[in-house]
Amino acid sequence: MPELEIWTASWVWLDGAVRADAGLVTDGRRVLATGRLDELRERFPAAPTRVKGRYLGPPLANAHTHLDLGLGPTFTGPFPDFVRYVIGRAERRGREAAARAAAQAPQRLVGDIAAREEVVDWWLAEAPAAGVVYWEVLGLVPPEREAEILRATRERLERWKRRERPGGPRVGLSPHAPYSLTPGLMRGVVALAREFEVPLQIHAAESPGERDYFLRREGDLAAFFRAQGWPLDLHPTGLSPIAYLAELGVLEARPTLVHGVQVDEADVRLLAESGAVVVSCPRSNLGLEAGLPPFDLYLQHGVPLALGTDSRASAPSLDVRDEVALLERRGQPPERTLAWAAAGGRAALGLAPAVLQPGMELEQVEFW
Numbered sequence: 001m002p003e004l005e006i007w008t009a010s011w012v013w014l015d016g017a018v019r020a021d022a023g024l025v026t027d028g029r030r031v032l033a034t035g036r037l038d039e040l041r042e043r044f045p046a047a048p049t050r051v052k053g054r055y056l057g058p059p060l061a062n063a064h065t066h067l068d069l070g071l072g073p074t075f076t077g078p079f080p081d082f083v084r085y086v087i088g089r090a091e092r093r094g095r096e097a098a099a100r101a102a103a104q105a106p107q108r109l110v111g112d113i114a115a116r117e118e119v120v121d122w123w124l125a126e127a128p129a130a131g132v133v134y135w136e137v138l139g140l141v142p143p144e145r146e147a148e149i150l151r152a153t154r155e156r157l158e159r160w161k162r163r164e165r166p167g168g169p170r171v172g173l174s175p176h177a178p179y180s181l182t183p184g185l186m187r188g189v190v191a192l193a194r195e196f197e198v199p200l201q202i203h204a205a206e207s208p209g210e211r212d213y214f215l216r217r218e219g220d221l222a223a224f225f226r227a228q229g230w231p232l233d234l235h236p237t238g239l240s241p242i243a244y245l246a247e248l249g250v251l252e253a254r255p256t257l258v259h260g261v262q263v264d265e266a267d268v269r270l271l272a273e274s275g276a277v278v279v280s281c282p283r284s285n286l287g288l289e290a291g292l293p294p295f296d297l298y299l300q301h302g303v304p305l306a307l308g309t310d311s312r313a314s315a316p317s318l319d320v321r322d323e324v325a326l327l328e329r330r331g332q333p334p335e336r337t338l339a340w341a342a343a344g345g346r347a348a349l350g351l352a353p354a355v356l357q358p359g360m361e362l363e364q365v366e367f368w
C-alpha cells in the first residue's frame, strides 16, 4: 500500500464551496477522501499533512478573454478611447497573436472571443485550452447587410460545429455588446445560437457611458457615436442595457454576460430570473474607469458569478488569480472569489459542475 498523505492549502474546495481547514487524502495517484482537516487526521492518523499552497481544488477558469488581441500594451483610460485603441490594433489581431497570448495564460479552462476566423480554426485544430471559443459578431448595418452577416455566421457555425471533438473546445457565438449590433442583428445571432445550441457570451453594462447611451443618448459613448458619424436612432431609449437585452428576448437564451458593472437592482433581478452567469473582469473595469460590479447585490439575488481577465489590451496579465488578488485588496474574501473562478467559471462555459471528490485522479486537482 503506497504511503498516504493529507493535502491541504489556505483555501480548499469542499462540498461545493471553498473553505479553510479542509483537505484531501491521496495515495499519490487518486483522491481517496475529502473532508475537514481534523476529521481527516482522525481517520488517517499515520498520514503526514502537506501544505500545497494557497489553493487546492478544481481548476480555475478564465471565463473571458480575447487571446487574438495578443500581449498588449495594456490601455488605461476612458472606455471610448479604449474602443479607438482596439480598432487601431485590428491589423495585428490573429492566430499568431492568440498563440503568443495563450502561452502566457496559466488557466487551461478558457472562454475566448475570437474576431478572426483563423483563431477559431486554430482553437479547433490545436485546442490551446478547454472551454469555449466564441465567434464575435458586430455591426451597426442596414437590414440587407444584417442578412448577409447572419448567412456568413451560419455557414461558419456549420463548418466549425462539424470539427468539434468530444472533450475538446466548443464553438460559441458572441454578439459583441448591446450598442455595437443593431437590434435585428442581435436577435438574429441569438436565434442562431439557439438553433445550433451553442453558448453565447455578450459584453453588457460595462461603462457608465453605455448606460447613459441607452437611457438618454448622453455621455461619452453617445459622443463617440456622434464623432464616428454612427446613427443614434438604432436602439430604443429609456431602457438600461440589461433591460434592452431582456426586451429583445436575448436573456431567454441564457447568455453569459461579461462585466455587468453598471446595473441597478431591477437589472440584477432580470439577470437572476434569466439564469445568466455574470463574468466579472475587475482589473479591466478599473483600468477603463467603469468601476466594480455590485457583487453583494448579485449574491443577494443569487446571480452566479465567474471571473475573467479580459484581454491584455485592458488587463496586465491573463491570470485569473490576479483578479482574485485585486478583489481581496478590495475586501472580497478569497473563499468567495475562488469559488467564482472555479464553479462560476465552469457554469459560464457550460461545463459540468466543479467537484473535488474521492475517486478522482490527482491530475484533475489544481493547487498552487
Ligand SMILES: [Zn+2]
Binding pocket: 064, 065, 066, 203, 258, 310, 311
Ligand atoms: Zn472583452
